[in-house]
Amino acid sequence: MECQHVSYQYPRQAAGITDVTGTFPSGQVTTIIGPNGAGKSTLLKLLARQLPIAAGQITLAGQSLNNYTTKALAQRVAMVTQRHQLYDDMTVSEVVQTGRLPYHSLLQTVPAAEVAPYLATTGLTPLADEHVQNLSGGQQQRVWLAAALAQEPAVLLLDEPTTYLDVHYQQDLMQQLRRLAATGITVIQVLHDINQAFRFSDWLWLVKQGRLVTQGRPADLRQANLLAETFQTPIEIVDVPRLGPYIVQVPEASEN
Amino acid sequence: MKQHANWWYGGVIGLLLVTIAIALMAGTVWLGPRQLSVALSDHGSQAFVTVFSLRVPRILSSLICGGSLAVAGALFQAVFRNPIADPSILGISSAADFFKLGGAMLLPWLPGRAWLMALLGGLVALVILTSGRALADPFRLIIVGVALDATFVGLQQLLSSGATQVSHSTFNGLTWADATTLLILGVVGLFVALVLAPWANYLKLTDAALKNVGVPVKVIRWSLLLLGMYLATSVTAVVGAIPFVGIVVPNVARRLVGHDYQTLIPFSMLAGAWLMLAADTLGRTVIVPSEISAATMMAVIGGPFVIILLQRGRGLHGMSTR
Numbered sequence: 001m002e003c004q005h006v007s008y009q010y011p012r013q014a015a016g017i018t019d020v021t022g023t024f025p026s027g028q029v030t031t032i033i034g035p036n037g038a039g040k041s042t043l044l045k046l047l048a049r050q051l052p053i054a055a056g057q058i059t060l061a062g063q064s065l066n067n068y069t070t071k072a073l074a075q076r077v078a079m080v081t082q083r084h085q086l087y088d089d090m091t092v093s094e095v096v097q098t099g100r101l102p103y104h105s106l107l108q109t110v111p112a113a114e115v116a117p118y119l120a121t122t123g124l125t126p127l128a129d130e131h132v133q134n135l136s137g138g139q140q141q142r143v144w145l146a147a148a149l150a151q152e153p154a155v156l157l158l159d160e161p162t163t164y165l166d167v168h169y170q171q172d173l174m175q176q177l178r179r180l181a182a183t184g185i186t187v188i189q190v191l192h193d194i195n196q197a198f199r200f201s202d203w204l205w206l207v208k209q210g211r212l213v214t215q216g217r218p219a220d221l222r223q224a225n226l227l228a229e230t231f232q233t234p235i236e237i238v239d240v241p242r243l244g245p246y247i248v249q250v251p252e253a254s255e256n
Numbered sequence: 257m258k259q260h261a262n263w264w265y266g267g268v269i270g271l272l273l274v275t276i277a278i279a280l281m282a283g284t285v286w287l288g289p290r291q292l293s294v295a296l297s298d299h300g301s302q303a304f305v306t307v308f309s310l311r312v313p314r315i316l317s318s319l320i321c322g323g324s325l326a327v328a329g330a331l332f333q334a335v336f337r338n339p340i341a342d343p344s345i346l347g348i349s350s351a352a353d354f355f356k357l358g359g360a361m362l363l364p365w366l367p368g369r370a371w372l373m374a375l376l377g378g379l380v381a382l383v384i385l386t387s388g389r390a391l392a393d394p395f396r397l398i399i400v401g402v403a404l405d406a407t408f409v410g411l412q413q414l415l416s417s418g419a420t421q422v423s424h425s426t427f428n429g430l431t432w433a434d435a436t437t438l439l440i441l442g443v444v445g446l447f448v449a450l451v452l453a454p455w456a457n458y459l460k461l462t463d464a465a466l467k468n469v470g471v472p473v474k475v476i477r478w479s480l481l482l483l484g485m486y487l488a489t490s491v492t493a494v495v496g497a498i499p500f501v502g503i504v505v506p507n508v509a510r511r512l513v514g515h516d517y518q519t520l521i522p523f524s525m526l527a528g529a530w531l532m533l534a535a536d537t538l539g540r541t542v543i544v545p546s547e548i549s550a551a552t553m554m555a556v557i558g559g560p561f562v563i564i565l566l567q568r569g570r571g572l573h574g575m576s577t578r
Binding site for chain 2: 048050070071073074075078079081084085086087088089090094095098099101102106107109147148151
């Protein structure tokens with residue numbers, strides 16, 4: 001997936017995306033990081049074609065995103081948003097079945113058996129008949145991931161997927177995303193936790209004020225000055241035994 | 257839940273059969289089972305005329321009306337993502353009633369006038385209801401709906417003071433012609449509802465989630481809304497506005513057979529048919545030879561039900577308009 005001079009402006013708002021050009025390597029985990037209001041989620045919505053691009057183009061497998069029909073796009077790009085809402089009771093299996101809708105006509109019912117592999121991949125098989133609202137936050141997140149995987153996407157987009165998860169589930173999810181990338185899925189996510197982003201990504205995008213500051217391998221971007229400039233806060237990189245380099249925000253001189 | 261659902265299906269079908277039998281026997285003149293079978297075999301008897309010309313069309317009409325109203329309510333609740341959304345509470349039925357009356361006064365020559373005008377009225381109310389910000393806010397939706405209902409009821413009263421044909425909202429006096437009209441309109445609508453039931457399930461997801469899986473949200477939303485409106489206004493065209501069936505039945509049905517619309521819609525159809533027939537049969541037998549209209553019976557049952565539902569329910573959701 002690639003962005004070429006992509007711009008987007010929200011009506012009557014300053015925030016947006018300006019002239020962004022960059023690539024998301026196939027079969028790898030790319031994480032978009034940047035301060036609040038940098039346009040990370042907007043970028044993700046543009047990649048999912050949830051917002052119309054004002055200028056430039058996004059290509060997927062060499063074709064402009066706009067050339068795909070809604071169904072064809074849903075067969076290639078899946079998105080897991082920050083928090084999903086259900087308006088009524090649904091079981092785990094029913095939610096995951098919705099992920100198969102791009103492969104069926106609207107009047108067809110998705111066979112329950114079709115979702116078995118996705119329930120198995122996400123460890124949800126024993127919970128298939130449970131009501132989603134009775135599950136923990138971590139389990140619910142897995143349900144939405146399973147529904148996205150049921151779309152058999154080439155590109156999986158995730159908007160702050162760890163927000164409502166405890167440390168254990170955060171690690172669990174990150175490792176699962178790495179496994180998915182290893183199967184050939186291009187994973188693109190937005191994360192707030194910089195250390196998690198550096199630790200679990202193959203490729204990073206640093207964005208600020210709607211622009212792409214830089215992109216590259218985590219090892220190449222782990223520079224205190226670059227991060228301090230992007231996040232507008234003093235940053236140091238310290239060595240933590242058994243963990244390696246760790247990014248910490250240090251108090252400003254006046255705070256002391 | 258699925259095993260329970262089968263029991264409840266059996267239960268409601270049993271109730272329906274018993275109530276149909278009672279409705280055939282009960283009335284100003286009570287006919288026992290033996291008299292009933294004699295009456296049905298002797299086509300020249302007064303009892304046969306009573307049963308065949310008066311009771312059967314009335315029973316058929318109330319079954320179709322109850323089923324249609326219950327399904328219309330379930331569809332509205334799915335689309336508006338609001339457990340008390342229903343064509344009667346949102347002003348659709350009263351708009352249909354008003355337009356029907358207006359049509360009778362202004363366009364008496366129009367063929368199929370009552371149904372066409374009721375449908376037009378329902379459409380006008382639906383456009384008003386969905387054009388503003390009421391969609392995003394479930395409380396605003398109900399308030400706008402109640403105001404719309406009051407407006408059309410008021411307009412109808414204004415018009416009916418000079419009218420020769422006044423809306424009655426009762427099954428009393430329905431003929432075979434009325435029953436046939438209802439049967440045709442109702443069966444078509446209910447069949448389509450059964451086919452489109454999975455769409456109601458999709459609307460449990462947010463619009464954004466549906467777009468992600470390539471579902472044309474607007475198409476399914478408007479199809480279900482128009483279908484619900486068609487079912488409700490078809491009843492209004494022939495019988496008049498009957499409140500609360502669409503709220504009471506689907507909400508009880510959810511507790512009994514679960515929230516899957518593919519189970520809920522057929523169950524609501526049967527339960528709505530039973531409730532309407534039971535209410536009408538009760539209404540025409542408790543104070544013989546006079547009777548209580550179906551609309552009054554339903555108001556007495558439905559009003560308190562909605563209050564309990566709102567006091568104890570999980571709250572209203574509303575739909576995203578983005």
